[in-house]
Amino acid sequence: MERIEKQLDQLIAGNKLLENASQENRILSEEHYQDHIVEPMVRSLFPVIDLINDAKNRNMDSGKDENTGANGLTEAIFIQLQQFLSAYQIEPIQHQPGAKFDPRQMRPLKTVSTQDKRLADRVARSLQAGFRCGRERLLRPESIALYKYCQPKSINQTKERT
Numbered sequence: 001m002e003r004i005e006k007q008l009d010q011l012i013a014g015n016k017l018l019e020n021a022s023q024e025n026r027i028l029s030e031e032h033y034q035d036h037i038v039e040p041m042v043r044s045l046f047p048v049i050d051l052i053n054d055a056k057n058r059n060m061d062s063g064k065d066e067n068t069g070a071n072g073l074t075e076a077i078f079i080q081l082q083q084f085l086s087a088y089q090i091e092p093i094q095h096q097p098g099a100k101f102d103p104r105q106m107r108p109l110k111t112v113s114t115q116d117k118r119l120a121d122r123v124a125r126s127l128q129a130g131f132r133c134g135r136e137r138l139l140r141p142e143s144i145a146l147y148k149y150c151q152p153k154s155i156n157q158t159k160e161r162t
Contacts, residue, residue, distance in 0.1 A: 038088050039139065042131070045081060046140060049092075050128055052078045085131075093130035093142045099123040101146055105130055105138060108146035120149035 052074055059071050082092070093105050101108070101121045112124040123144050130142030 094126045107141040109143045110145040111148045113150040114147045115152045119147040
C-alpha cells in the first residue's frame, strides 16, 4: 500500500512538472511570436505612419479641410492603421505642446528658446510619434522639440554693449 502511495505521489509530482513545463513553453511561444513576428511587422509600419502624419501636418499648416479628397483618404488610412495596431496592443505616443517632458518616452531632437519660465522643459512640438506595446514596453520614443528657458537680456546689458 505504501508503495502505491509513493508511486501516486511521484506521478502527481511528475504531472505538475509537465504542466509547469507546458505553461513555460506557451509563455515562451507567445514571447517569441511577439518579439519575432508582431514587433518587426509593426515596426515596418512606423515610416508609413510618419508619412501620413507629415501629410496631415502639411494640410493643417496650409489650412486645407481635413475631410476633402486626398486629405480624407489620408485620414481614413491613418484610422485603419491605428485600428490594426490596437489589435496588437500597440499605442501611439504623441503629446501636445506644453506637455511635461518625460525622458522615459520622449527624445528631444531640437530645442526652442523661450523667455517664459513656465514653458521650460516642456514639449514645444511633437516631431515624430512614438509607440509602445501595452503600458510597459517602449518600441520607439516620441521625438520632440523641447522648450529651453533663456533669460531675457535686460536693458542695462544692452546699453553696456553699445
